[in-house]
Amino acid sequence: MQCQTIQPGTECTFWAKSGCTFKGNSCHNVVEACVGCERIVESEIGPVCTSYPAPEVKWVGGLCNFATHQKIKIDSVETKVNPLKASKRASGR
Numbered sequence: 001m002q003c004q005t006i007q008p009g010t011e012c013t014f015w016a017k018s019g020c021t022f023k024g025n026s027c028h029n030v031v032e033a034c035v036g037c038e039r040i041v042e043s044e045i046g047p048v049c050t051s052y053p054a055p056e057v058k059w060v061g062g063l064c065n066f067a068t069h070q071k072i073k074i075d076s077v078e079t080k081v082n083p084l085k086a087s088k089r090a091s092g093r
């Protein structure tokens with residue numbers, strides 16, 4: 001259903017006939033770590049996230065998995081593979 005309070009007309013899964021069913025009956029404002037993210041939009045209560053109603057929760061365990069401005073760096077480690085041994089392993093020997 002569509003939000004009727006802080007983002008009127010925006011589709012929201014938390015909006016019900018009784019109103020906003022999210023904790024505190026409203027989205028929460030973005031936190032400092034969110035600054036620069038493309039998912040931030042202005043609302044009646046200030047900047048909020050379009051992907052998650054409680055942005056502070058998304059940063060508790062580290063990087064927000066929806067963030068567009070920061071990415072996880074994954075270092076790949078090259079290992080040398082002996083093609084003869086790899087072939088034997090693949091053949092199930």
Ligand code: SF4
Pocket residue numbers: 030031033034037038039040048049050051052054055056058064065066067068
């Ligand atoms: S997607 Fe994550 S980083 Fe971006 S505004 Fe929402 S909570 Fe903040």
